[in-house]
Amino acid sequence: MSYKASFRVWRGDANSGGLQDFTVEVNEGEVVLDIIHRLQATQCSDLAVRWNCKAGKCGSCSAEINGRPRLLCMTRMSVFAEDEVVTVTPMRTFPVIRDLVTDVSYNYTKAREIPAFTPPADLKPGEYRMKQVDVERSQEFRKCIECFLCQNTCHVIRDHEENKENFAGPRFLMRIAELEMHPLDVADRRHAAQDEHGLGYCNITKCCTEVCPENIHITDNALIPMKERVVDRRYDPVVWLGSKIFRR
Numbered sequence: 177m178s179y180k181a182s183f184r185v186w187r188g189d190a191n192s193g194g195l196q197d198f199t200v201e202v203n204e205g206e207v208v209l210d211i212i213h214r215l216q217a218t219q220c221s222d223l224a225v226r227w228n229c230k231a232g233k234c235g236s237c238s239a240e241i242n243g244r245p246r247l248l249c250m251t252r253m254s255v256f257a258e259d260e261v262v263t264v265t266p267m268r269t270f271p272v273i274r275d276l277v278t279d280v281s282y283n284y285t286k287a288r289e290i291p292a293f294t295p296p297a298d299l300k301p302g303e304y305r306m307k308q309v310d311v312e313r314s315q316e317f318r319k320c321i322e323c324f325l326c327q328n329t330c331h332v333i334r335d336h337e338e339n340k341e342n343f344a345g346p347r348f349l350m351r352i353a354e355l356e357m358h359p360l361d362v363a364d365r366r367h368a369a370q371d372e373h374g375l376g377y378c379n380i381t382k383c384c385t386e387v388c389p390e391n392i393h394i395t396d397n398a399l400i401p402m403k404e405r406v407v408d409r410r411y412d413p414v415v416w417l418g419s420k421i422f423r424r
């Protein structure tokens with residue numbers, strides 16, 4: 177069954193832009209990325225969109241659909257009513273390059289600021305041993321596809337450009353937590369998380385967790401445990417409250 181959908185797509189660049197209306201065919205089983213591709217093929221050949229896998233695994237097609245951060249390739253058209261206007265806009269937290277494509281280099285800068293896994297100096301490759309329970313703990317974090325939807329959603333930088341310099345964002349604070357929980361990592365992650373990567377800016381609103389397409393429990397399993405490791409509970413009411421409200 178096909179029908180005609182009303183689409184509004186943001187078009188423009190770093191200097192100016194706005195929403196443009198389209199009427200476009202939709203077929204059964206299609207996702208929003210299919211419709212964007214149909215617009216490119218039929219009405220708007222220079223519409224810019226970033227994508228690679230169309231399988232929810234490369235993390236490239238992040239955007240906002242009706243104001244909600246989502247992967248274009250994993251959002252089925254069937255979740256919208258046929259007469260609903262579907263509005264597609266670029267991620268708001270990162271600078272627009274063109275149309276739906278944003279400059280996500282902030283994230284790569286933050287990634288580079290985190291020192292790599294640091295095993296004890298006297299441990300040789302082949303001598304690494306760790307318990308299965310420790311492997312499993314980090315397994316969840318390794319599911320990250322680096323779509324940066326969590327980074328886009330976190331209000332600490334979404335509404336405050338000025339915080340970007342001092343805040344690594346949920347994805348990279350999670351990376352620090354992963355390394356901190358690794359039994360063979362000897363680098364000082366606790367002080368760095370607080371002093372250099374802005375862990376204290378996070379007030380555990382959980383918005384990052386809500387938009388993660390891999391359903392990683394970023395706040396509960398990475399950020400709150402990291403806060404607990406870093407800060408003396410007596411001096412951080414947010415940690416105390418978080419442990420009461422979210423971790424029962």
Ligand code: SF4
Pocket residue numbers: 319320321322323324325326327347384387388389390391392394
């Ligand atoms: Fe995307 Fe989730 Fe990774 Fe954040 S943690 S970048 S939302 S996959």
Ligand code: F3S
Pocket residue numbers: 329330331332345346377378379380381382383384385395399
């Ligand atoms: Fe931001 Fe997630 Fe913390 S949305 S405030 S990093 S819980």
Ligand code: FES
Pocket residue numbers: 227228229230231232233234235236237238247248249250
């Ligand atoms: Fe790869 Fe959407 S195109 S996640």
